[in-house]
Amino acid sequence: MNALAADRKQWARDHAAALRNLYGPLDGEGLVKIMSQLEFRGRIALVSSFGAESAVLLHLVAKVDRSIPVIFLDTDKLFGETLRYRDRLTRLLGLTDVRTIEPDPVEVERRDPNGVLWRDNPDACCRLRKVEPLARALEGFDAWFTGRKRFQTSERAALPNVESANGLVKVNPLISWDQEALEAYRVAYNLPPHPLVEDGYVSIGCMPCTDRVADGGEYRDGRWAGTGKRECGIHLEAEGSGI
Template identity: 55%
Template sequence: MDHAPVETEASAAPADVSRQVARLAQQLTDAAPLEILSHALAAHPGRIAAVSSFGTESAVLLHMLAQVDRTVPVLFLDTGHLFEETLAYRDALVSHLGLTDVRTYRPDAALRQARDADNDLWASDTDACCDLRKVEPLSRALAPFEAWINGRKRYQAATRTQIPFVEQDGARVKFNPLAALGPAEIEAWMTTHSLPRHPMQRFGFSSIGCMPCTSRALPGEDARAGRWRGQSKVECGIHVKKTA
């Protein structure tokens, strides 16, 4: 389902969020992913959403979420540059897991016309492209929520080795329930629960983003090494820490 912009913003003061994060971090020090999810939903009833790229490992978090509450909103960013396989995988996984509230957000039409009318901004400024096609849409998508859940893991890249289970993201709480899981645990969960695979995984794509900026990761590389290859860029910007 496509969603129009909303005006409501998370209203918690950053200081209040900081105290809540500190309390939750202490409670969840040795918690398992399903326990973290349960805590997250209980702490923010009706005011929390999950964000998913429907990439190669997304099924694990979404399967866990469906076990706890399949009605939790799942926010998906359709950048306009995604592989068709990713869009098909989204639909297949939603059906398989019985998720009932998956919301698709796209770049703002006016901003896209002003900044990337020819759809080639990625070739000259990947940061600006990600800001237009991911950061701004996610800001709109998260507006009604005071907390969100994502599927990042510490093993995925050098920039992610210190991910906590819960952290402050401006005026919101952000939960990272899979942070401590390794590749073997992700694979075991996928296999044990017979979860559908992203169709491009069998061709060597370990992390899949937008088509122009995604390549295969080579043996021995970080899982995300195929993203923005040849650039110093390693994150799209949606997980860059905010202070307010």
């Protein structure tokens, strides 16, 4: 790691710690407003999968500022329903800066010419199609909103509202929301559900690596089922959590 990158990571860690001290347990619309209008005005983006619960955070952001950039990673392996849901929510919420980011076609041809890297090495596939494109998309930003929640996995159970990773501050406005709160908000604002939810899909990612979740199953049982994989990689970094 060069000195500039090390300094940047230290800045992000220090800044995240200071923000946690300032804003304590704040979440939801209040956290979105402070981070986008005060702390990182013009320097923060929302990264959204337009998945099962994405409408809630997208709506919170749109209430504050519809021009906040929204980054959507199109891996070329997504469900068609997700792409159409992206278009529907963009129109419904009046989002003015939705950026669809795709993997580098040269790298795809070199590293996944047959399109089956997801089967042979899912970690490498996620790096190619999600981690690397997101890193490029976030260049020029100091912070980003994520949609992670504590209830989703045991690894996320201790998430703070503000953290850091890879030299950027990460803001988690929905950390304390459970599925009941998310659904109540969606219904209250008449937000359309992702079309695959009623078909048994709980957490929705790329089509080859997403299955339905059986009754009584855990939230992310349908992601990379049978592989032991829990995260795509965009919320992991080499030196740890970054908190």
